[in-house]
Every structure is written in C-alpha cells, then in structure tokens.
Amino acid sequence: MNLINILIQTIFSQNFIFMRFLGLCPFFGLTNDMESSIGMGGAVTFVTVMASVVSYLVYYLILIPLGVEYLQTISFIVTIAVFVQLVEIYLKKMIPNLYKVMGIYLPLITTNCMIMGVTLLNIQNGYTLLETVFFAFGSSIGFTLAMILMTSIRIRLRDSKLPEFFKGAPIVFIAASFIAIAFMGLQGLGG
Numbered sequence: 001m002n003l004i005n006i007l008i009q010t011i012f013s014q015n016f017i018f019m020r021f022l023g024l025c026p027f028f029g030l031t032n033d034m035e036s037s038i039g040m041g042g043a044v045t046f047v048t049v050m051a052s053v054v055s056y057l058v059y060y061l062i063l064i065p066l067g068v069e070y071l072q073t074i075s076f077i078v079t080i081a082v083f084v085q086l087v088e089i090y091l092k093k094m095i096p097n098l099y100k101v102m103g104i105y106l107p108l109i110t111t112n113c114m115i116m117g118v119t120l121l122n123i124q125n126g127y128t129l130l131e132t133v134f135f136a137f138g139s140s141i142g143f144t145l146a147m148i149l150m151t152s153i154r155i156r157l158r159d160s161k162l163p164e165f166f167k168g169a170p171i172v173f174i175a176a177s178f179i180a181i182a183f184m185g186l187q188g189l190g191g
Helices: 002-013 024-029 036-065 069-094 096-106 107-111 112-126 128-156 171-183
Strands: none
Touching: 002 112, 002 128, 024 036, 024 069, 024 107, 024 128, 024 171, 036 069, 036 107, 036 112, 036 128, 069 096, 069 107, 096 107, 107 112, 107 128, 107 171
C-alpha cells in the first residue's frame, strides 16, 4: 500500500510542478504544442527513473562504503547528464522532428531541478530501491500530467479573445496558479 501512496502523492498531492515548483523551465517553455509536451514528459520520465535507480545504487554501494557521501550532488549530476545524453542521441537518430522541436530544452534536462530533487529526496526520505522507483516514476508522471494540462490550456487560450495585457506570459502564469490551487485541494490524497 505504501508504494501506491507514494505513486498517488507524487502524481497529485505532491506534484513537483504545482506543489514544489520544481521543473518550471520546460513547463513554461515547451507547453505550446502537445507533441513537445509529451516528448519532454517521456524524456523526463526515462531520465528521472533511470537516474534515480543509478543514483541510489551509487550512493549506497559506493559513496557510503567509501565515506564520501558529500559527493552525492556531483555524482547525481553526472548520472543525470549521462542519461540525458542517451535520450538526446536516441531522439536525434530516431525522432529528429521531436529533437528539433525540443531544442535547447532537451539538454537542459540535465539541470532540471525536478530530477535532481527527486534523486536527493529519495536518499533524504530513506526510500528502498523499489520505493525510489515508484517515487521517481510518480514524480515523472505528475510532471507529464502538468505539461499536458498546461498545453491543453494554452492551445485553448490561442483561440480566446483576451485583453492585450493578458496575452502571452501573464495568462500562462495565471492559468498555472489556478491549476496549482486546484492541486492544493488534493492535499492528503494517498495517505
């Protein structure tokens, strides 16, 4: 039951975009069309889950036995960067259109604070390897859900008649704040 609670909380009541305000760069930068949002969600999911598992193993099998836990941040960044490079190589070769659409945001996954936050919180919360996988996967699904929600709203707003001063970034920030308020209503969900 604990695994299901972790999954539900990270998707909804502890969503990294709306409740922790981490990972906002791609959230605001790549939510103009559904293809890039889903592509970024998939890339972030892969990198987050894989980096979390490898970071967990590095921390408990290398850093702790050597007594160099203080190197966790740099080792986690390197781990994340490796997986981002794998995603970048794959997309460039297999899905070049998505690679072009994602542009600068793809390599910026390396510095996505959500991914780093997930890897650090896994260690801080003392999760087991299986709990780490569920936390990382749920966080990524929550990120993807946030991306899809914002993309849907932005697509709808394109056809809306808005006062000139609301167009562009102001209405996006207002919409994001309303979604965050709605997600606040999910506090307590999942235990």
